[in-house]
Amino acid sequence: xxxxxxxxxxxxxxQRLSLMLSTQTDYEVLNTSIERSFVFDNMLFDYxxxxxxxxxxxKSLASSFQPNVIFNAAGATNVDWCESNRxxxxxxxxxxxxxxxxxxxxxxxxxxxVSTDYVFDGKNGPYNEEVQPHPIGYYGRTKLASENxxxxxxxxxxxxRTIVLYGxxxxxxxxxxxxxxxxxxxxxxxxxxxxxxxxxxxxxxxALAMIKSFExxxxxxxxxxxxxxxxxxxxxxxxxxxxxxxASLIKRIKTSDLNQASPRPMVSGFITLKAETQLxxxxxNTAEGLTLLKHELQHIGRN
Ligand SMILES: NC(=O)c1ccc[n+]([C@@H]2O[C@H](COP(=O)([O-])OP(=O)(O)OC[C@H]3O[C@@H](n4cnc5c(N)ncnc54)[C@H](OP(=O)(O)O)[C@@H]3O)[C@@H](O)[C@H]2O)c1
Numbered sequence: 001x002x003x004x005x006x007x008x009x010x011x012x013x014x015q016r017l018s019l020m021l022s023t024q025t026d027y028e029v030l031n032t033s034i035e036r037s038f039v040f041d042n043m044l045f046d047y048x049x050x051x052x053x054x055x056x057x058x059k060s061l062a063s064s065f066q067p068n069v070i071f072n073a074a075g076a077t078n079v080d081w082c083e084s085n086r087x088x089x090x091x092x093x094x095x096x097x098x099x100x101x102x103x104x105x106x107x108x109x110x111x112x113x114v115s116t117d118y119v120f121d122g123k124n125g126p127y128n129e130e131v132q133p134h135p136i137g138y139y140g141r142t143k144l145a146s147e148n149x150x151x152x153x154x155x156x157x158x159x160x161r162t163i164v165l166y167g168x169x170x171x172x173x174x175x176x177x178x179x180x181x182x183x184x185x186x187x188x189x190x191x192x193x194x195x196x197x198x199x200x201x202x203x204x205x206x207a208l209a210m211i212k213s214f215e216x217x218x219x220x221x222x223x224x225x226x227x228x229x230x231x232x233x234x235x236x237x238x239x240x241x242x243x244x245x246x247a248s249l250i251k252r253i254k255t256s257d258l259n260q261a262s263p264r265p266m267v268s269g270f271i272t273l274k275a276e277t278q279l280x281x282x283x284x285n286t287a288e289g290l291t292l293l294k295h296e297l298q299h300i301g302r303n
Contacts, residue, residue, distance in 0.1 A: 005067035008074025062103035093142035101153035122265020167203030194233035199225035202289030225270035227285035
């Protein structure tokens with residue numbers, strides 16, 4: 001039986017990965033995250049607390065569990081926070097990934113890691129995997145450094161870059177879709193930029209791509225993005241439509257109106273042909289992903 005170690009299992013992507021793997025019988029899965037307990041019932045899921053910045057803890061957990069693959073869904077993900085908390089961001093997004101590459105080398109495991117469109121400058125997206133990265137903010141710089149650490153580590157690896165991840169999870173930070181939906185549900189007006197373009201990605205698609213890239217024994221970089229290129233404003237309008245909420249509460253603004261701490265790639269987005277052909281996937285478009293999200297929120301009744 002293959003052994004899978006999930007890092008960052010309490011996050012949006014980590015939870016989804018864990019749930020999707022929980023129904024498979026061919027794997028022994030060990031979930032880990034920085035918190036003392038797992039968001040799901042520990043009776044059903046094996047869970048260990050693991051701070052991946054702690055080199056010796058990573059090393060000893062890997063040598064006792066002997067994973068065949070490490071799925072890294074952990075990271076410092078708040079882009080503006082990262083800009084002003086550089087030391088902590090580097091530790092989680094780069095040093096911790098080096099800890100994982102060292103552990104993977106030691107036990108002969110593959111590392112499957114998640115990166116971002118923020119490795120690009122957003123001048124001329126959508127991007128394929130051949131384009132030279134050029135990050136414009138600190139978060140993107142650390143994610144590119146993590147990619148480079150993995151690519152030069154001499155271990156089997158996959159790097160999945162994704163963009164504007166959305167979905168539901170227990171106690172997850174409000175991703176863009178949830179922020180839009182929650183505000184509109186409580187009748188609040190929101191200001192949404194119409195000059196940031198990308199293809200928002202349903203979390204289940206990234207989790208499935210991680211699993212498939214392991215099962216199909218793939219290597220290298222893959223771009224994972226939703227089946228539609230659109231602005232944040234148009235995405236919010238679609239969310240209002242799918243959730244039957246008042247779209248007139250959504251006000252169109254420009255990124256320059258926001259004074260965000262970190263610069264954003266403006267014309268971004270991913271060309272996903274490589275993942276479609278090599279992983280055999282079709283990525284959900286916005287209406288499909290938001291409809292799934294609606295069903296999930298109806299069932300769990302919270303985010
Ligand atoms: N969200 C997006 O739009 C987006 C877009 C492109 C790529 N990505 C990438 O996708 C991946 C997953 O993102 P996500 O949205 O699922 O993020 P998330 O919900 O913030 O999950 C990340 C998880 O990692 C945990 N973590 C932080 N530091 C850790 C450490 N030292 N050891 C172990 N766990 C730690 C976090 O715990 P705490 O919450 O307690 O800190 C959190 O549970 C990340 O690599 C991110 O860079 C995200």
